[in-house]
Structure formats: structure tokens, C-alpha cells
Amino acid sequence: MRRRRSGVPVRPVLSGLLALLCAAMVVLLARIAVGTASGQRLDQLTLSGAQLDTGPVSQVVGLAAGTVSLPVVLAALACVAVIAVLRRRADLLVPLAVLVGGANLSTQAIKHLVVTREVLGPGIDVTPNSFPSGHTTLAASTAIALVLVAGRARGPVAVLGALWTAGAGIGTLALGWHRASDVAGAIVVVATWTFLMLAVDGVLQYRRAPSAEEREPRRGIEVATAWALGLAGAAGMVLGVVAFAALGLPLLLHEPGHQQAAYRTTVAVISGGTALWMAMVLMLRVPEPRRASRGDRVP
Template sequence: MLAAVGVLAVWAALVTTGPGQVVDEVAFAGSVRGRDLLDGRATDVLSLVSEGTLVLGVVVLVVLAVLRRRLRLAVAAVALVGGANVTTQLLKHVVLQRPDLGLGSANSLPSGHTTVAATLAVALVLVVPVAVRGPVALLGAAYTAATGVSTLVAGWHRPSDVAAALLVTAGWTALVVAGLRVLGGSATGRVGRGWAAALAAAGAAGAVLGLAALLAAAAAIDAAGTVVVASAAQDAGRGVQLLSYAGGVLVSAGGSALLLGAVLALLRRTPA
């Protein structure tokens, strides 16, 4: 429920309002500053995310779960990956709209690439043996963060798109974990507690700093009296662009770590 409210809140604040669109667009413009240096690496990361990757990933997840004789984990992984990615596409193309306030009307929220990466990372944590969930969650957080940040670097998405994708994944993760708990079985106890705390703490710190940077950029834009027009992002100074861009990067990276830390915390008392 909180994740669903979060998606709507991000959309309402950054997509449906003029100031929100400007802040998002300024971050988008700020990404151009380092694109010459980072675009090649971002493209390499994004090339790993495709429909083929999604299908192959699901097959690998199911095989791992079956080899462990955990059929319900296989079902849970498929439900998580399928449900979250379908939800993202429905939200982006059918449910949510982007009003044309001078900065374009093509809705890009939530990010499909980030949803694919996040769901595969979370589902992998779900199906692997309990003893290795911590390290796998760390790698999953890094992969998800790299994908989310790469969509910003490449100019494919805005910070709000990545944040919404992480929230969609969080919502489906909560549903799947609830289902596993209803089914019952032996719980995993305190395994992974340290990993969960470390990831959650680092992720929360990054997300808070990122949000603070975005709010500071918004305040600077408001103080300058920027009007919501097509040139608004370009009119913002270089410092404001970089501040907003840095905020988007921190929200993407911090949100990814926070998501995987929360997953470990949820799974500590969930049947494995």
C-alpha cells in the first residue's frame, strides 16, 4: 500500500505539476554534462536489459528454485517479475498521463529498464540459498543502481521514472512475501540481518541526500523565477543542473540499496 501511494505521490509531484516537471527536466539536462565521458559505459549496462534478458532471467530463476526443490519460490519469482513489469507498462502507457506544461507530454514513468533490473535482482535473492542472500543482494543493488543511473546518463529517463520503478518493485515484493508467509513453512530467522541493516542504512542515506539535492535545486529554480516553458531546463544555471542531476543519481543508487536491504529484512522471517 505504501509503495502504491509512493508511485502516485512521485507522479503527482514531479509529473503533474509545473515545478516538478522543471526539477525533473533540469536533472535531465544536467546529465548532458557528463554524457561524453559516461555514455559508452551507460550504453553497455543498458544493453544487458532487454526482453530476451527478462525471459532468460526468469528461466534461470525457475531452474534455481526447482534445483533447490522450492517450487513455491519459483512461482513467487515469476509472479514478482511478471507482475511488476506488466504493472510498469500499464502505468506508463495506459494509467498515468503527463500533462503538457511546455516540457513535452510523452509519459516515461515508471522506467521499464529499471523495473526489469530491480525485479530480477530481488527475485534472485528470493530463490538462492539463505546463506548467500546477503552477497547476492549487494550485487543486485549494484546492478539495479547501475541500470537506473545509466538511464539518466543516456538521457532515457528522469529521476522520477527510476524512483517509481523501484516503488513498483517494492510493492510487488511485499505482495509476494505476504503470499509466502500465508503458505507457511520454516522461517530463516536472523540470517542476513547485518546485510539488511547495512544496505538499508546506506540506501536511506543516499536517498535522503538525493532528495535534499532535488529540493535544493527546486528552491534555487523557484528563487530564480524560472517559468515552465520548453527552455526552462536550459535556462537553469550549470550548478543547478548538476545539483539536480546528482540528486537523481543519489536517489537511484540509494533507492536501489534501500530496496534490496528491505527485501533481506522481509525475507528473514519468511519461509525459504
Template sequence: MSDAPVLRAPVRPVPVVRDRRTGVVVVSLLVAVLSFVGVWLLWRVFVDTLAGQEVDNAALQGARYGQTQLWRVAEHVLDVVSVGFIATVLIAAMLIAALRRRWSLAVQVAVLMIGANLTTQVLKNHVFEQTWFGVEASYGNTLPSGHTTAAASISAALLLVVPPRVRPWAAVLGAAYTTATGVSTLIGQWHRPSDVVAAVLVVLAWTAIACALVALTPPRVPTATGALRIPTGREADRDATPATMRAVVSVLVVVGVAAGGAAAVAISHTWHNRNELTSRADQLTAYFGGAAGALMASCLAFAIMLVLRQAAAARPGVVGTDVQSTRPPGSYA
């Protein structure tokens, strides 16, 4: 018999992958819950109390100043939003997802748009009520704003389906369009500031839910062997734009915080002087605070949406290596 030495099968390193999708799901659902809580707080403070109604009404009255000139632009912004337009964007977003062969994403877009717009109508017409405290003639509850919900949900849907390189710019355009629509409803005296901010929070909640669904979707396995492929080189550059992401998120947050500071100052002044809000200066201050609040909500919401969407779509990362034999156990040379 031969006494030749036994040769061990060669080994090769195998990536050890960490999947952070569970954390993304938890954070997304937390954002959704906090957003819905925020909607309830806005109703409780600005609709269900005398002081809140007085502050909101001051902003509504301030919209009268300069309305003739501003309405020429605002009317065209609001005319864009309609049931047909929402349906067209929904179909277009689902088509983009289908062309990218992201069938589950098409369903998630439908969940976002239908969920957000249906939630707004249910809350406005069947859940929230407005008690008339004699501030002005009561037209019933108007929180959240349907037009702002439609604009924000359209923008959020496109943020979900566009390729990674386009997402930052979709977030910027979405924040701008949502702000323009929300402020236009203030100019036309269709809605009060709290209605607009509540609408943005409704869309943020449903976008977070959609991102949780994206994270729960199993990652695609493109290799024939079923092994996870980590993108490198030019492919990684196409899929990830970290510098642009950081820049866009930073700009949205800075603008949102600055607008929030301005809104806080204006609301504080209006709140402490709510019994004497008959002067033009006081009403314009309230109006300015409401517009700044709409800008704050839109910028911060789309910054959060962008971060959640990017995190939900991120591939699992390599955190180390293990070894695996290229031959089955017991195989010898």
C-alpha cells in the same frame, strides 16, 4: 485381586510453537500499499505539476555534461536488459526454485517478475498521463522506467530463490545492479530521476506481495510423524546467518540514508531555484541529486526486501514446552 498401584504413563516435553507468519503477511502487504502510494505521489509531484517537471528536467539537462565518456559504460549496462534476458532470468529463477523443491516459490517468482514489469507498462502507457506545461517538448509519460523495473525485478527474483546463506549478497548485488541501470538511464537521458525511483517502488511492492505469499505457504514437515522439526547445530548454521544479515541490512540502510540526505539537499536547492536553472552548476546539482535518489531507493528497497524475505521464510520458533503422554489415555503399566 491385586492391590498393585496404578502407574501413570510417562510424559515427555513437546515444543510450543509460535507462528509469526500472520504478522509477516500484514507487514508485507502494508509495504506493498505504501510503495504503490509512493509511485502515485512521484507522478503527482514530478509529472503532473509545473514545478516538478522543471526540477526533473534540470536533472535531464545536467546529464549532458560528461555524457560522452559516461555513456560508453552506461550503454553496455542498458544493452543487457531485454525481453529475452528477462525471460531467461525468469526461467533460471524458477529452475533454481524447482531444484530446491520449492514449487510454490517458482510460482511466486513468476508473480513478482510478470506483475512488476506488466504494472510498469500499464501505469506508463495507460494510467499516468503527462500534461505539457511548456518545460520542453513532450514525449508522453515515461514514469516508471521500464529498464529499471526489469533490472530490479531480476535482482529481486534471485533474492527470493537463492539459499539463505546467499541472500545478503544477492541483496547487495541487486541494489548495485539496479542503481547502475537506473543511473545509466539518466546518463543516456532516457529517463528522469522520478521515473527510476518509481520503478524501484513498483518492484518493491510486488516483492512484498511475493513475500506475503511465501509466508502464507505452509511450512514443510520433514518428519515421518508429522511433528515440526526445529533445526539445531550445523543445520541451523546453514539456514540462518543473523550476523551477516544484520551487517548487510545495516550497510544498505546507512548508504541509502546517506544518499537520501544528499538527494534531499540537491532537490531542495533545485526546487527553490527552479526558475533559474540555466547554469551548469544548477543542472549538475539536479543531476547529482537524481543519481543519489536512485542509489537511495535501490539500497533501502533491497534492505526491506531482504528483511521481508528472511522473515517470510523463518520457521516457527519454540517459545516454551508442554507435556504429552507417550501412551494413550487409560493405558496402565
């Protein structure tokens, strides 16, 4: 006899609230980074620092950005579909398609229809609007789709997904394709759709399996990975905030020291934020219903 669960399902509610928070962050990023002179100066400073840096980090992330191509993304999404079918989770195909499609369509709509870029101060490069980064959105949405469908391998895939997303995003800075706010905005757009999907899927899972006993237990490696990503992400964010506070004002656009410090700050914040996002996905995902054993099946 199934026991009904009473009370509010916490994880779906938290996922829904985080989706709203991320959507608000996209708006805030656009208004500050694109719509203010100070935001544009910080973006310009970071971009200049990224282009000056020739260290191993910039070389590696440049290679990561180069892997985000249409053939690679299509192959990865085909793997998502195959894994979902093999795991008998074909019900994930539509939500994941909505997540990936919604994130990428949202990015293009924001970039071309919503946000416009006007140069608001001296020393700022005159370019068309590039907020959010379509390149980073592709990488992040593909990575999170692989994480959500991965089953027992979810923990290791989350680590690889965080590395690929952060590397590809920072790589667009190193290659001069995008500004820091473009990358951050893209990751937050994908996070918005991810948490929205987790909220909807979580409600459905609670309806199918109201009690914890009816759902698959969380594996130790997934829990450990979530904690490791969360701690690493928090450390990166704190390091970035401290480094940002140490920049000092005014921001000198043509000062190499300021440029490199701004770039290092951006690397820490983007890497930390991506790790935190992956950690929260692992923590907020509602486990799937247990599959009936052969002895429990009705003949």
C-alpha cells in the same frame, strides 16, 4: 510435537503495509512529477544534467542500462527457475512469476492507460508519457527474483541486484531514455509487488512453521548485508535530500550548475532508495521451514 505460535506475524504485516505505502508513492510520484509544472521542471533539470555529465559514473551506468535486454532478462529468469527447482523450492515459481509479471504489466498499464503527460511549463521537452520506466522495471524485477530465490547466496546477490538496478535506472537517464521520476516510479512499482509477495509468502511460512525453532536460522552474512545496505541506503537518501534542499529556487532549467546538482541529487536518491529496498527485503523475508534431518524422518 509442534509448538503453535501465538500473536500476529509481524514481518508479513509490515510487508503488507509497505506494499500499500509503495502503491501510494507511485500515485504521488505520478501526480507530482508528471502532473505539476514544478515536478516537470525538476525532471527536465535532472535529465539535462545527466546528458551533460561525461564522468565515469555516467559511463558505467550507461553500460549497465545496455545489459537490460530481452536475452539477458530471459536467461536470468531461467536461472531463477533452475535454482528454485535445485533448492527444492518449486513453490516459489508461481509467486515469483506473479511478482515479475505483475510488476511489468503494471508498469505498462500505468504508462499507456493511466498516466498522460502534458507540458505544463516553458522549457519542458514535449514527449509521450514515459512514467514509469519499463527498462528499469525489467531490471529491478529480475534482480529481486534472483535475490529471493538465491538461498545462502542471498546477501551477495542482493548487493549485486541493488547495483544493477540502480545502475540500469540511472543509465536510462544518462542515455536520455527516461526522466528521474520514471526510474523512481519503476523501482517503487517493483517494490510494491515485492512486499506484497513477501506478505503472502510470510503468512504461508508461518503456517508451515509456527515457531522460530521450526524455521531456518538467519545467516550472519544476510543480516550483515541487510544492515550494510540499510545504512548505505539511508546515507544516500540523506545526502540526496540535503543536496536537493541546497538547489535553491527558482530552478533554472538552462543553468549548468543547477542541472549537474540535480543529477547528482538524483543519483544519490535512486541509489539510496534501491539499497534501502533491498535491505528491507532481506529483513522482512520470513525464513523457510527447517528441512527434516535423516534421523527425524519417518521410515
